[in-house]
Structures are given as C-alpha cells and as structure tokens.
Amino acid sequence: MSKKDLYEAPDYFVVDELLTDEHKLIRESARDWVKKEVSPIIEDYAQRAEFPKHLIKGLAEIGAFGPTIPVEYGGAGLDYIAYGILMQEIERGDSGIRSTASVQGSLVMYPIFTFGTEEQRKKFLPKLASGEMMGCFGLTEPDHGSNPSGMTANIKDAGSHYVLNGAKMWISNSPFADIAVVWAKDEEGKIRGLIVERGMEGFSTPETHNKWSLRASATGELVFDNVKIPKENIFPTIKGLKGPLSCLxxxxxxxxxxxxxxxxxxxxxxxxxxxxxxxxxxxxxxxxxxxxxxxxxxxxxxxxxxxxxxxxxxxxxxxxxxxxxxxxxxxxxxxxxxxxxxxxxxxxxxxxxxxxxxxxxxxxxxxxxxxxxxxxxxxxxxxxxxxxxxxxx
CATH class of the missing domain: 1.20.140.10 (Butyryl-CoA Dehydrogenase, subunit A, domain 3)
Structure with a gap:
C-alpha cells in the first residue's frame, strides 16, 4: 500500500502573492493530479524501469503539453509563468514524467509552431496537445553532445523527397514516439529541421536500458537508414543552430x-x-x-x-x-x-x-x-x- 502524499509547498517569501488567480488554479489542478495519479505509482514504475504510459492522458488534461501554444492549435494559450508552475508541480512528482511533458511541449510542439508550415501545425499540434500523438526531439548524437554543430546526421535531396541518414541518442520519449523533430545537415552543411514519422521505412527507435536515473522515463535512440522524408515534412525557412538552440x-x-x-x-x-x-x-x-x-x-x-x-x-x-x-x-x-x-x-x-x-x-x-x-x-x-x-x- 502506497503512503499518502502529504506534500505542502514551501513559500517562505510569500511568492504566491506574485501569482494570478489563474496561476494558482492551474497549480492546484496539477498538484491534485500529481498527488492522485503520480505519487501512488511512481516508486513502483521507477523500480521496474518502466514509463507509466497511462499518465499521458492526464498530462494532456492538466495542460502540460504545449501550455503556451495558442488555443487554435489545441494548446492552452497560457503564459510562461503558468508553464513554469506546471513543470514545477510535475517534477515535484518525478523528473522523468516532467521530461515527457517538456519534450512534447518545448522540443516538439514549439518548433512545429515556430518554424513549421501552417499545414504542419494543423496536422500535428492538436494531436500532440491532446496526447493522441507523442513526439521526441533528435539533436544529440553518439559523438556530439555539448557540441551539436559537429553532427553527422544528414539529408540529401532526391528530387521528390529527401533521404535522411544518421543516428541520435539519449532521446526521451523515443521508444513510443509517433513523430520525431530531427535536426540534420543538408548538402551545404546547413542544419535543417524536419519531422520524421513512425512507420517510415528505415526509421527505428531502440530503447536504452540499464539506467540508474530517470527510470520511469522512456529513453532511446533514433536510427535513420535511408529514410525517405517528404518535402512537406521539412521546416521551410529555419537554417543553422538557431533552430534547435531556441527549442532548448x-x-x-x-x-x-x-x-x-x-x-x-x-x-x-x-x-x-x-x-x-x-x-x-x-x-x-x-x-x-x-x-x-x-x-x-x-x-x-x-x-x-x-x-x-x-x-x-x-x-x-x-x-x-x-x-x-x-x-x-x-x-x-x-x-x-x-x-x-x-x-x-x-x-x-x-x-x-x-x-x-x-x-x-x-x-x-x-x-x-x-x-x-x-x-x-x-x-x-x-x-x-x-x-x-x-x-x-
């Protein structure tokens, strides 16, 4: 039997007075959800090194997926303090669960909204906001972590489409993600962003095992073996490191x-x-x-x-x-x-x-x-x- 979650948030300098009623309402709903849904099960999932996929629906319901994304695209249209409060409450429950939400909102929905075409926004954002679709973000490579500009993942123009090759690692959500926002170099050596979809031939997401950390979060790789990427899946204008760094x-x-x-x-x-x-x-x-x-x-x-x-x-x-x-x-x-x-x-x-x-x-x-x-x-x-x-x- 799990222990009751008795958490009381410290607020020594009455920071609450700096928050709006909406901020507090969002916090209470997130805190109640964490106490009810996360705290009772998280130790068990962490011990078993398993991601509690059933929490995805609840994360969507409390607005944790793309909270600052406009309502017309399925987001909650909240401000950045509300976004911060949501992340604080979720990580109070577990860093791995917060990672799932961070990746979905900041690293998948944000670049699609900011750099994507209107067609990409309409196709992906509402489903990502509702948790019907989950995403991941491919930047880090086996040999390029702190120095992402050295990446070797690349795309080549094949006329009607691009061909993507390379690998990314330490990717949160990758084992179950429906899409991946991936950064790769084009033939001119410029870094481009693109959306890779589950089921594309040559695209696989092997899971990373034996972690002592973030055990209740799913981590994996992204492997691209001559993956055909439709041209409509490329972010049209953003080039260089500015794209991925703004997501980070x-x-x-x-x-x-x-x-x-x-x-x-x-x-x-x-x-x-x-x-x-x-x-x-x-x-x-x-x-x-x-x-x-x-x-x-x-x-x-x-x-x-x-x-x-x-x-x-x-x-x-x-x-x-x-x-x-x-x-x-x-x-x-x-x-x-x-x-x-x-x-x-x-x-x-x-x-x-x-x-x-x-x-x-x-x-x-x-x-x-x-x-x-x-x-x-x-x-x-x-x-x-x-x-x-x-x-x-």
Missing amino acids: NQARYGIAWGALGAAMDCYDTALRYSKERVQFGKPIGGFQLQQKKLAEMITEITKGQLLVWRLGALKNENRATPEQISMAKRNSVETALNIAREARQMLGGMGITGEYPIMRHMMNLESVVTYEGTHDIHLLITGMDVTGLNAFS
Missing part, C-alpha cells in the same frame, strides 16, 4: 522551474521526517545540525523561486535572454541536487528506500544536471556573457 531555451526554462519542484519535495519530506523521528529523547529537528540543513535548504529554494518567477515575468515580455535562462537552469538543478543529498542524509537509512522519494529524485537529477546543457557548459555560457570572452574554443 524553451526546455531549459521549464527545467529551471521543474528542478525546484524536486528540491521542494525533498525539503518537505526531510522537514516532516525531522519532526517525527526521535533520537536521544527528542525529534531530530530539534538538533542544531539538522536545523542548519533545513535552514540552508529553504534559503536556496526561496532564492530559486524568486529567480524563476522573475525569469517568467521577463519571458512573458519576450525579454528573457538565453544566458538568463541558462543561469536559472544551472542554479535550480544544482540547488535541487544539493538539497536531495542533504535530505537523504537527514533520513539516514530510510533515505535510500523507495518508501520516501528522495533517492529517486537524487538519481533523476543526475540526468537533469547533464541534459539540456551540462552544468559546466552553462557555467561557461554565463562566464562568456559577463566577460565577453569565449572559453569554448
């Missing part, structure tokens, strides 16, 4: 909020445990070292909450820079990892069991700190922004 900005923004959700869950768990666990005749929360841990956790969470709220306000005004998003992603994930590790210690041996969510969050965050730009790469992005000097090459 969207996803990184969601992660900045999402990782804080994982941090808040770990803090809330440790705080409650510290009041219940008695050692040396009193609750461990009464000892100085435990209070130091909790005080530092809530301080870092509060700083993170204010950072992502301000970032959301800038994003709503179309003023958030990629560098600001980069800083927030790195900060939130580092904060969450540190809090998960401290919370794990506070729970002692119980911290490593599936009876509590902390170890699962900690393992998940080891992927989140790497994907959508590693911790170190984000540090260099900030470093280059403040100095004007490029340390990448």
Whole structure:
C-alpha cells in the first residue's frame, strides 16, 4: 500500500502573492493530479524501469503539453509563468514524467509552431496537445553532445523527397514516439529541421536500458537508414543552430522551474521526517545540525523561486535572454541536487528506500544536471556573457 502524499509547498517569501488567480488554479489542478495519479505509482514504475504510459492522458488534461501554444492549435494559450508552475508541480512528482511533458511541449510542439508550415501545425499540434500523438526531439548524437554543430546526421535531396541518414541518442520519449523533430545537415552543411514519422521505412527507435536515473522515463535512440522524408515534412525557412538552440531555451526554462519542484519535495519530506523521528529523547529537528540543513535548504529554494518567477515575468515580455535562462537552469538543478543529498542524509537509512522519494529524485537529477546543457557548459555560457570572452574554443 502506497503512503499518502502529504506534500505542502514551501513559500517562505510569500511568492504566491506574485501569482494570478489563474496561476494558482492551474497549480492546484496539477498538484491534485500529481498527488492522485503520480505519487501512488511512481516508486513502483521507477523500480521496474518502466514509463507509466497511462499518465499521458492526464498530462494532456492538466495542460502540460504545449501550455503556451495558442488555443487554435489545441494548446492552452497560457503564459510562461503558468508553464513554469506546471513543470514545477510535475517534477515535484518525478523528473522523468516532467521530461515527457517538456519534450512534447518545448522540443516538439514549439518548433512545429515556430518554424513549421501552417499545414504542419494543423496536422500535428492538436494531436500532440491532446496526447493522441507523442513526439521526441533528435539533436544529440553518439559523438556530439555539448557540441551539436559537429553532427553527422544528414539529408540529401532526391528530387521528390529527401533521404535522411544518421543516428541520435539519449532521446526521451523515443521508444513510443509517433513523430520525431530531427535536426540534420543538408548538402551545404546547413542544419535543417524536419519531422520524421513512425512507420517510415528505415526509421527505428531502440530503447536504452540499464539506467540508474530517470527510470520511469522512456529513453532511446533514433536510427535513420535511408529514410525517405517528404518535402512537406521539412521546416521551410529555419537554417543553422538557431533552430534547435531556441527549442532548448524553451526546455531549459521549464527545467529551471521543474528542478525546484524536486528540491521542494525533498525539503518537505526531510522537514516532516525531522519532526517525527526521535533520537536521544527528542525529534531530530530539534538538533542544531539538522536545523542548519533545513535552514540552508529553504534559503536556496526561496532564492530559486524568486529567480524563476522573475525569469517568467521577463519571458512573458519576450525579454528573457538565453544566458538568463541558462543561469536559472544551472542554479535550480544544482540547488535541487544539493538539497536531495542533504535530505537523504537527514533520513539516514530510510533515505535510500523507495518508501520516501528522495533517492529517486537524487538519481533523476543526475540526468537533469547533464541534459539540456551540462552544468559546466552553462557555467561557461554565463562566464562568456559577463566577460565577453569565449572559453569554448
């Protein structure tokens, strides 16, 4: 029998007062859904390394797929703070489930809406928003991660269609995705975006097994062996790295909020445990070292909450820079990892069991700190922004 989800979100600086009634309503529906549908089953699915596909319908219903996409294309037409709140609540449940939503909204629906033709938008976006169709995003290759410009996946013009060859790896959702938004070089060496559909001959999606992290998320490869891509599946105007990097900005923004959700869950768990666990005749929360841990956790969470709220306000005004998003992603994930590790210690041996969510969050965050730009790469992005000097090459 699963334990009841008693989560209460910390809000030390009354950040709630910065939110609209609509934001709070969206948060409550997402939080209720996570407590009812995710928390009771997630430990079991993580232990079995299986993605709970039945959650797709619920994710669509709470607006997690493309929340900022206009209503006419099936999206919810929400602002970026609402999008962030959704990601925070979902990742509070599990990073892998949030990854599924992030990929669908930021890496599949966003490029189709932004770079696609009207025909592509009408064909794919409503089905993606409803969860009837699921997508994935192909950028990272076996030999090209932090340096995507070195990609070798390529398309060649064959007159009536293009022929796609290459492989992508570490692709969330790939094993069950109906479509893949893929980035490949054309014959001029320019990076182009295209939509690959399940069932196209030569297209396969082998699953990645033996993961210690994101175990409740489906990860795989994308393999293209002379896949014929109809010309209407190409994004017509976008060329170069600007396309995929703008998608990553969207996803990184969601992660900045999402990782804080994982941090808040770990803090809330440790705080409650510290009041219940008695050692040396009193609750461990009464000892100085435990209070130091909790005080530092809530301080870092509060700083993170204010950072992502301000970032959301800038994003709503179309003023958030990629560098600001980069800083927030790195900060939130580092904060969450540190809090998960401290919370794990506070729970002692119980911290490593599936009876509590902390170890699962900690393992998940080891992927989140790497994907959508590693911790170190984000540090260099900030470093280059403040100095004007490029340390990448």
